[in-house]
Amino acid sequence: MLTENLKKAPFRKGDIIVYLVLAVAVLALFLTAGVSKKSLGFTAELSGNRVMEGDFEDKSVNFDSRYVQKIGEDVYKITSEKGYNVIFIDWQNNDIKVTETDCGTSKECTFMSLKSGDIICAPHSLIIRSLEREPIPIVG
Amino acid sequence: MCIYSKINKLIYKRLSILLILALALPLFGCNKSQDVALLGSPVTFYIATGVTEGSLPYDSLKYDLNGLTDRFNGIFSVEDESEISLYNTENGETVKISEDFYYVLSVFKDLYVKTQGAVNPQVKLLVDLWGFSKRYTEAGYYPIYPFDRERLNDGGFCLPNDKYITAFKNLADFSLLKIYEDKGYFVKKPQLSVTVDGVTYYSQLDLASAVKGYYLDKATEVFKKYDAKQYFLSAGGSSMYLYGKVWDLQITNPFSENREGYLSVKVENEFVSTSGTYENCYLLDGVKYSHIIDGNTGKPTESNIVSATVIGDSGILTDILSTALVNMGTEKAVDFMKTYPDYDYVLINADKSLTASVDVTYL
Structure with a gap:
């Protein structure tokens, strides 16, 4: 199903915006997610x-x-x-x-x-x- | 196409891209820490104030430190393509060398004379003969040179043949090596050779007893560049620089197999180096043989000092002197250090007695 849909769905210009937004979101998650550490x-x-x-x-x-x-x-x-x-x-x-x-x-x-x-x-x-x-x- | 089919197509496409991104991102993670190793030993540091871990200056500092380490490894490591390895295999009489190589040799030349041979970098063959080269610690060791010995059942070796000890000691006359500057830096190799059982050997250099200290001399410039205000830096654990405040430095217990603190000494803005017979040694018939070779005898040192720590304002000097003091023994070492009144020392003797020019505290 996934492969079929990927084949049927050609790459469009508007997709670039979606991918950029997703990339920034994931990157933000990596950069901002922290682990609280015990502070002495x-x-x-x-x-x-x-x-x-x-x-x-x-x-x-x-x-x-x-x-x-x-x-x-x-x-x-x-x-x-x-x-x-x-x-x-x-x-x-x-x-x-x-x-x-x-x-x-x-x-x-x-x-x-x-x-x-x-x-x-x-x-x-x-x-x-x-x-x-x-x-x-x-x-x- | 019905609406559900269109939505399905959209969702699957976006999700697949998101999945690829999520899996690929760790490959491009920032602030990847990289292990820095100088001649195979780790370089570590701790910055208390001035540069925050994870910041751009911190990353830049690490980058510069890596560059310095690469440069030193390219000169002083035992890897085949290093400058010292090429020097040791060079048959020519005069060899052109780098400024760093020249400087280290010049310091060794000076201290070789002052310590009357208690420190000698021209003992590489002796170090190898006595089983302290890197190849002995690697898995799969097997004899490759005529002077190599078979391993015993307990993993150790029998003592080397006396004829090789004598032969290689004759190659250790460091006074015959000459260095000079002439639009570059050069070393005139000592024309020394010995032939044992039809095989000819030439003198070789091992500068390990100076490199870590000299590295710290250069590394402090990196920390100064990035304005680190309080930090300590360690090269291989045996040479350190402590800066910016009074640090309570611990000296390793030479009588314990665990690397635990034994003494504490206060250090501020100084280099510290420790050499000891406990670091790399083996026992044979109840006798301990240390990696610190006395070039005057051709054998591992028989000194009563098990750990010598030197504190001062030069990394290379503290490094070389710590080795020299071990070879000298306590009495000569104390006398010798009078010629370095601005340097301090802590000598731990085999009977656990202590000789120090600075206040220390037992832990």
């Missing part, structure tokens, strides 16, 4: 410099007060000359959410979750990265 902690970097780090296991936070201020319960404001991002640390779910920012109209970082990968605010050069246990270097 996180770091926040501004322009590659670490300004904050937290440990989900012992619920501790360290930060550089020149760039980070605690403004509420588990809420921190990260500020640079490019702007600010307010983050909420969800200790229960080992997650970080950006709740407020002035990084433009799209504010894509507010839709990101640490469970799915790094949270990136490109206009502010901010990356919030999930930390798994760091490997131990061993020589010999």
